[in-house]
Each structure stands twice: as structure tokens, then as C-alpha cells.
Amino acid sequence: MAGTTYDVIVVGAGPGGYVAAIRAAQLGLKVAVVEREHLGGICLNWGCIPTKALLRSAEVFHLMQRAGEFGLSAENLGYDLDAVVKRSRGVAKQLSSGVGHLLKKNKVDVVMGEATVPAKGKVSVKTDKGVQDLTANNIVLATGARARELPGLEADGDLVWSYKHALVPPRMPNKLLVIGSGAIGIEFASFFNTLGAEVTVVEVLDRVLPVEDEEISAFARKAFVKQGMTIMEKSMVKQLDRGKGKVTAHIETGGKVEKHTFDTVISAVGIVGNVEGLGLEELGVTLDRTHVVVDEYCRTGVDGLYAIGDIAGAPWLAHKASHEGVMVAELIAGQHAHPVRPESIAGCTYCHPQVASVGYTEAKAKALGHDVKVGKFPFIGNGKAIALGEPEGLVKTVFDAGTGELLGAHMVGAEVTELIQGYVVGRQLETTEADLMQTVFPHPTLSEMMHESVLDAWGRAIHF
Numbered sequence: 491m492a493g494t495t496y497d498v499i500v501v502g503a504g505p506g507g508y509v510a511a512i513r514a515a516q517l518g519l520k521v522a523v524v525e526r527e528h529l530g531g532i533c534l535n536w537g538c539i540p541t542k543a544l545l546r547s548a549e550v551f552h553l554m555q556r557a558g559e560f561g562l563s564a565e566n567l568g569y570d571l572d573a574v575v576k577r578s579r580g581v582a583k584q585l586s587s588g589v590g591h592l593l594k595k596n597k598v599d600v601v602m603g604e605a606t607v608p609a610k611g612k613v614s615v616k617t618d619k620g621v622q623d624l625t626a627n628n629i630v631l632a633t634g635a636r637a638r639e640l641p642g643l644e645a646d647g648d649l650v651w652s653y654k655h656a657l658v659p660p661r662m663p664n665k666l667l668v669i670g671s672g673a674i675g676i677e678f679a680s681f682f683n684t685l686g687a688e689v690t691v692v693e694v695l696d697r698v699l700p701v702e703d704e705e706i707s708a709f710a711r712k713a714f715v716k717q718g719m720t721i722m723e724k725s726m727v728k729q730l731d732r733g734k735g736k737v738t739a740h741i742e743t744g745g746k747v748e749k750h751t752f753d754t755v756i757s758a759v760g761i762v763g764n765v766e767g768l769g770l771e772e773l774g775v776t777l778d779r780t781h782v783v784v785d786e787y788c789r790t791g792v793d794g795l796y797a798i799g800d801i802a803g804a805p806w807l808a809h810k811a812s813h814e815g816v817m818v819a820e821l822i823a824g825q826h827a828h829p830v831r832p833e834s835i836a837g838c839t840y841c842h843p844q845v846a847s848v849g850y851t852e853a854k855a856k857a858l859g860h861d862v863k864v865g866k867f868p869f870i871g872n873g874k875a876i877a878l879g880e881p882e883g884l885v886k887t888v889f890d891a892g893t894g895e896l897l898g899a900h901m902v903g904a905e906v907t908e909l910i911q912g913y914v915v916g917r918q919l920e921t922t923e924a925d926l927m928q929t930v931f932p933h934p935t936l937s938e939m940m941h942e943s944v945l946d947a948w949g950r951a952i953h954f
């Protein structure tokens with residue numbers, strides 16, 4: 491290691507931390523990143539990437555089951571869960587070691603160990619070889635988050651799984667209960683359902699994927715039920731009785747408790763920030779439940795101490811963490827930094843069908859006082875969707891009726907997680923309906939539905 495004094499020390503090498511470290515190094519700063527477990531954080535090792543690898547296997551399996559529709563034949567279809575998981579772990583490993591190469595290439599010192607921040611400008615790292623004390627003018631906390639555990643619903647790795655257990659499942663569930671219908675819960679529900687498990691999803695709120703636009707939630711729900719899932723909304727798992735090879739869940743709906751038996755439960759009831767043990771209270775950092783309170787520039791209020799990514803609160807998304815990492819590095823380097831606008835960060839769920847959105851839902855836009863114009867376009871009206879054999883889906887856009895500002899976009903259907911970025915760019919450029927209507931979309935593509943949805947908001951859709 492080159493020395494123990496740095497311009498910037500980043501604690502945590504997830505998508506927030508490693509990106510902050512690389513950007514700071516690009517700007518000529520001397521940087522160290524401290525990581526206790528794995529380069530790439532939850533995202534690359536236990537989150538975004540391995541889940542998408544699993545879901546890809548499920549998607550291919552699903553398509554193979556539909557081979558006949560495409561004039562193909564595929565017989566004796568099956569899967570080897572261990573091989574599916576092995577592929578997912580391999581993808582995660584490949585990307586995690588890629589982060590190591592990137593940090594090395596950018597001359598960032600990597601210190602493997604558990605960090606604490608004993609005083610302003612100081613980081614103490616418990617490594618395999620003893621404690622290493624580092625100093626820096628700027629410290630960036632990027633320690634991420636972990637699964638929330640509710641009393642009585644704690645994961646045990648056998649009958650009740652956290653997302654980590656579900657990523658390396660000890661067996662294929664037959665009857666699976668998923669508690670929580672946010673992105674993580676629904677992705678696992680979709681994966682195991684596609685592979686043949688009987689899946690029940692319990693959601694305490696009144697709809698699945700509750701942060702999404704109501705119409706999109708309802709559309710996705712219908713598709714999940716058609717695929718065989720049982721969805722229980724406004725319901726709460728009160729108790730889990732763990733027996734031999736089975737769990738009896740006490741599920742309350744409308745004041746009535748019913749008992750249902752499963753062989754596996756996945757608890758996906760949210761996440762909590764890794765704020766403990768760092769010495770934050772002693773430093774005078776303000777915490778709000780399990781996240782660090784920061785301003786729009788991710789400053790904690792303690793001079794030279796920043797917090798980015800999941801530890802700094804919602805939305806708990808890798809791209810938000812990375813963007814904050816870049817912003818903080820540029821701020822420290824004295825550049826003009828660009829704060830993140832939360833309402834311009836897209837959220838994607840890679841279930842089947844996929845769901846993606848950016849900006850305000852129709853209800854939120856109205857609640858904020860906007861007079862809205864709403865456009866919709868169904869996948870059934872799009873040539874490419876039909877050619878792909880993916881005629882089910884919806885693209886919905888929400889505009890301010892007066893100014894034409896694109897307030898929000900909401901999609902469900904094939905590949906919408908790739909399409910949404912078009913609207914994200916639109917929002918970033920403060921696009922209005924006129925710009926979007928005049929844009930020429932390539933044909934035949936799914937993106938044409940994005941155009942048509944905008945046209946529909948002004949009663950001009952051509953193909954529906």
C-alpha cells in the first residue's frame with residue numbers, strides 16, 4: 491500500500507462506494523476503499539446481478555415451453571437448479587473480480603477489513619493482519635443495507651429464507667410463501683413460479699408492487715394470477731410455526747386469521763441500512779431510523795463526511811448509489827456537482843412481465859395539484875411485440891396538461907426495463923410532449939409504443 495493518508499477514503503465497495511472511488515481517482519485524488527466482504531457490494535454479489543442471472547434462466551425455460559408457438563420443438567424440458575444457481579454465482583463472481591481490476595487500473599488502494607470511523611478524518615480498519623489506521627480529509631460512507639428482519643419471521647436458511655438464501659437455494663420449493671411484494675419479493679416469486687413452484691405472495695398494502703402506478707400494479711397482478719400465483723393483499727403474516735419440513739403461516743386478512751402451510755418462506759419485507767458499529771452517533775451524524783440523514787449533496791453535516799447509496803436512504807437502487815458516488819467525488823474535487831433528482835430515478839422489476847417506471851404516478855401527479863393528460867398504449871397494438879410473441883403489456887405516460895411536461899412514465903411488459911431509459915433521458919432534458927411527438931422512433935421496435943403513448947395523451951395515437 492502506498493501510504494495511510496488519503497484525499498478520500500470510501501467505506502464500502504458496492505456500486506456507491508467503488509464508483510465514488512474510481513471517479514475520485516479519475517479526478518486526481520488519492521483514494522482508498524475499505525471493504526469487509528466482497529468488491530461490488532450487494533448489487534454484484536447478492537442483489538441486482540445474480541437475481542437477473544436466475545431470472546434469465548427462468549425466462550429461457552419459459553420460452554422453451556412455448557417453443558411450439560414459434561414453429562419449434564423442444565422436448566423433455568427440465569432444469570437443474572444447481573446448474574442454474576452455479577451460472578448465477580459465476581456471473582456475480584465475474585463482475586466482482588471486474589471491480590477489482592477497475593480499482594487497480596485507477597490506482598485506488600483496496601483495504602480488505604471492517605471499518606470504523608473513530609474520529610473526524612480517521613478510519614480504523616480491522617484486517618486479517620491487525621488494525622490499520624488511515625486518515626483522509628474526506629470520508630465517504632457507502633456501507634449499504636441488509637434484509638429487514640421482522641420478529642417471528644426471521645430467516646433461518648432452512649424453512650425461512652432471506653434474499654441471500656433464495657439466491658443459493660438449498661432445494662426447489664414446492665409450496666412457497668413470499669412475504670412482501672416489492673421488487674425483491676416479486677422477482678423471487680416470479681423466478682420460482684416459472685420453475686414450477688406453487689407461489690403465494692402476501693402483501694400488507696392494498697396492491698402488489700405498491701410503489702408503481704395503480705393501473706400497472708393491477709395489470710401485473712392479473713398476469714401473475716394467470717401464471718398461477720396466489721396474491722393476498724391487505725394481508726399480514728402474523729406468525730410462522732416452523733415444523734419438520736413445513737411452515738404454518740398465520741395470515742390475517744380483514745381481521746380474520748387463516749392458517750396456510752408451505753414448505754418454504756421467503757421474507758422480503760424491506761431492508762435496513764448498515765449504520766451500526768461505525769461510530770456515527772459519536773461523530774454527531776443524524777440518523778433517521780436506519781439511514782443517515784444527508785442533504786442533496788450527500789453531506790452528513792459533519793465536515794468532510796458524506797453518505798451515499800442505501801445507507802443514505804430511499805430509493806434503494808444501485809444506479810442511485812452510483813450516481814451519488816460520482817456526485818460526491820466531483821464535489822470533493824471542487825467540480826460542479828449535480829444532485830440526484832429522486833423523481834427522475836427509474837425503478838425496474840425484472841419479473842415476468844417486467845415492470846418499469848420513472849417520475850410520478852397518475853395519482854401522485856394529481857395529488858401534487860397537476861392537471862394531467864394521460865396517454866396509454868397496449869402491447870397488442872405494436873408490430874414488434876406481436877412478432878416477438880409478447881402481446882401483453884401497457885405503456886402509460888402522464889403529462890402536465892398545461893405545460894406539457896413529462897411527469898411520469900409507467901410500463902409493464904417485455905423488455906420495459908430496457909425501454910424506460912428513453913423516458914428517463916426525456917425527463918432529464920425536461921422534455922415536453924411536443925419534443926416526444928416530433929421524435930422519430932425506429933420501426934419495428936417496442937419503443938414505438940412509447941411514442942404512441944405520448945400521442946394518445948393528446949388523442950393522436952395512430953395504431954390503436
Ligand SMILES: Cc1cc2nc3c(=O)[nH]c(=O)nc-3n(C[C@H](O)[C@H](O)[C@H](O)COP(=O)(O)OP(=O)(O)OC[C@H]3O[C@@H](n4cnc5c(N)ncnc54)[C@H](O)[C@@H]3O)c2cc1C
Pocket residue numbers: 501502503504505506507524525526527528529530531532533534536537538539541603604605606632633634635653674764768798799800801806807808809810811838
Ligand atoms: C435481491 C436484491 C435484488 C436487487 N436488485 C436490484 C436491481 O435490479 N436494481 C437495482 O438498482 N437495485 C437492486 N437491488 C438493490 C441494490 O443492490 C442496492 O441498492 C445497492 O447494492 C446499494 O449499493 P451501495 O453501494 O449503497 O451498498 P451495497 O451494495 O450494500 O455495498 C455496501 C458494501 O459495504 C460493505 N460494508 C458494510 N459495512 C462495512 C464496514 N463497516 N467496513 C467495510 N465494508 C463495509 C459491505 O460489505 C458491502 O460490500 C437489489 C437488492 C437485492 C437484495
